[in-house]
Amino acid sequence: MSIQAINVRNQFRGVIKEIVEGPVVSEVDVETAGGIITSVITTRSVKELGLAPGREVVALIKSTEVSIATLQGPGNDRRD
Incomplete structure (x- = not known):
């Protein structure tokens, strides 16, 4: 399963969890x-x-639309 009509190189097949x-x-x-x-x-x-x-x-990811978030909480604090 891939989408041919959309010009996105990063297509990831998966299952909703x-x-x-x-x-x-x-x-x-x-x-x-x-x-x-x-x-x-x-x-x-x-x-x-x-x-x-x-x-x-199929998850479609465009490089111009990627966001990165940090995790907060015990074990995820860089000061630990």
Whole structure:
């Protein structure tokens, strides 16, 4: 499964493991061969696309749209 009509080189096939729905945006965890990818999309899009745990999807990643976040909490503080 790959999407030919979209010019995105980074396509990762995977299975949705978890969706954390919020009132406006939701976090979607996709398990791929390379690990878990977490995407933040609108809750409306989750519903319109019929996303649910166990569903096979393709995660599309454009280099201009990648965000990096740091983890906070015990064991993740660089001062430890």
